[in-house]
Amino acid sequence: MSDTSCETLDLKRPSPAADARRPAPPAAVVPPEVPAYMHEVYDWAYVNPAWVRWLDHNIVVKTLLFGNDRRLMRRYLERLRPGMRVWQVAHVYGDLVRLAAQRVGPDGAFDLTDITPIQIAHGKRKIGALPWTRVIRQDAGIHRGDASKPYDLVCSFFLLHEVPDDWKRRIVDNMLEQVPASGEAIFVDYHAPARWQPVRYILKWVNRLLEPFAEALWEHEIAHFASRADEFEWHKETIFGGVYQIVRARRRQP
Numbered sequence: 001m002s003d004t005s006c007e008t009l010d011l012k013r014p015s016p017a018a019d020a021r022r023p024a025p026p027a028a029v030v031p032p033e034v035p036a037y038m039h040e041v042y043d044w045a046y047v048n049p050a051w052v053r054w055l056d057h058n059i060v061v062k063t064l065l066f067g068n069d070r071r072l073m074r075r076y077l078e079r080l081r082p083g084m085r086v087w088q089v090a091h092v093y094g095d096l097v098r099l100a101a102q103r104v105g106p107d108g109a110f111d112l113t114d115i116t117p118i119q120i121a122h123g124k125r126k127i128g129a130l131p132w133t134r135v136i137r138q139d140a141g142i143h144r145g146d147a148s149k150p151y152d153l154v155c156s157f158f159l160l161h162e163v164p165d166d167w168k169r170r171i172v173d174n175m176l177e178q179v180p181a182s183g184e185a186i187f188v189d190y191h192a193p194a195r196w197q198p199v200r201y202i203l204k205w206v207n208r209l210l211e212p213f214a215e216a217l218w219e220h221e222i223a224h225f226a227s228r229a230d231e232f233e234w235h236k237e238t239i240f241g242g243v244y245q246i247v248r249a250r251r252r253q254p
């Protein structure tokens with residue numbers, strides 16, 4: 001089954017030449033159900049096309065991240081080198097996926113997964129014409145890359161705070177499982193803000209209203225969601241008074 005077989009949306013088609021150079025789609029990708037939490041909590045943000053059209057802009061990301069968007073994106077982008085094989089586990093509004101795919105370049109491979117058809121359409125519009133990319137509708141807790149050509153880097157950019165804790169565990173485990181000895185996983189997400197940080201109290205209120213799964217990341221390290229955390233070395237940086245964390249995990253060398 002093709003990686004875009006579930007699409008019924010009007011997508012900008014890449015040229016046949018670009019298609020010919022594109023890596024083969026993963027075998028037997030079964031389009032996932034859109035999970036209940038997406039409908040129950042995030043329908044307006046990521047599922048309903050009318051809203052999504054308005055939200056997919058850099059200014060939205062900048063506002064949501066209190067102006068820290070470029071700083072956070074840089075932490076991810078600066079880990080990318082031309083020729084790397086990269087998996088970004090979910091689409092992000094604005095230009096991040098395009099910048100990441102361009103940084104990897106034609107000698108590398110860039111796989112973007114997402115679980116909703118509309119986000120896949122937006123991802124395709126942004127990077128679908130680049131032959132070294134694949135935009136795949138799949139759950140980040142299930143996706144499998146090509147075992148013979150493992151990823152150098154896998155990235156979750158603000159996905160974990162949006163999923164229930166059992167999904168956090170599946171996604172973290174699946175990401176780590178696909179990190180080879182020389183590779184790295186990077187998680188950019190929310191964290192427990194310092195008590196002096198005024199944004200802490202704004203986010204408390206936002207979380208009550210809109211983000212029921214976010215505060216698990218205030219209470220637990222990301223390593224807490226990994227069933228084999230001991231096999232990895234974890235490096236954590238926090239910024240903006242602890243509001244955000246950038247966590248990198250590499251396999252411990254024997």
Ligand SMILES: C[S@@+](CC[C@H](N)C(=O)[O-])C[C@H]1O[C@@H](n2cnc3c(N)ncnc32)[C@H](O)[C@@H]1O
Pocket residue numbers: 038046061089090091092093094113114115116119138139140141157158159162163167
């Ligand atoms: C990366 S997170 C939030 C990022 C950020 N707020 C932004 O500006 O887009 C949002 C994305 O995660 C996707 N998503 C949610 N659950 C997922 C899952 N289990 N697997 C893959 N993608 C998922 C949603 O469809 C959405 O496109």
